[in-house]
Amino acid sequence: MTASIVTIVYVNDAPASARFYGDLLDMSPSFETPGYIAFDLGPGADLALWSGQFENLSSAVPRTSEICLAVGGGPGRLDELFEEWKAKGVTILRAPSDAGFGRTFLAADPDGNRIRVAPQD
The missing domain is CATH 3.30.720.120 (Signal recognition particle alu RNA binding heterodimer, srp9/1)
Incomplete structure (x- = not known):
């Protein structure tokens, strides 16, 4: 299929x-x-x-899913991307940290939808 x-x-x-x-x-x-x-x-x-x-989606409503952006370049590239997004004024929900699958951070779009940035497999 x-x-x-x-x-x-x-x-x-x-x-x-x-x-x-x-x-x-x-x-x-x-x-x-x-x-x-x-x-x-x-x-x-x-x-x-x-x-x-x-109508009128609220960023205050808890979100139960995430968009995950998988990036290459290792932990250093992920940290660079975090700094770039922060400089653009993107809402950061969780700063870079190490998880079981690698380095990651969590951001939100203007409507409160979660965007996870994680390493590419």
């Missing part, structure tokens, strides 16, 4: 969120409508931002 995985993140403002994610990922959307914007992350993987599904 051939399939793609599309991770959908609910946001208040899809264009604003696309600017946020586009800046973090250093890429442009591959598909855009006013309320649904997608990024092609590679073969079989997309990140989609969808607004209008829930």
Whole structure:
């Protein structure tokens, strides 16, 4: 079976969120409508931002899932990325630390959705 995985993140403002994610990922959307914007992350993987599904999402609501950005370059690259994101004003929920799978940190988008940065397997 051939399939793609599309991770959908609910946001208040899809264009604003696309600017946020586009800046973090250093890429442009591959598909855009006013309320649904997608990024092609590679073969079989997309990140989609969808607004209008829930009114007034609050960043105060606990999130039970995360988007995980797996980066290469080792622990040093992860620490550099942490400093870059912090300098951009990204909300940091947990500073870099060592976990069972390697060095990681946790951030949040403007709607409170969690973004974990971890080492590439």
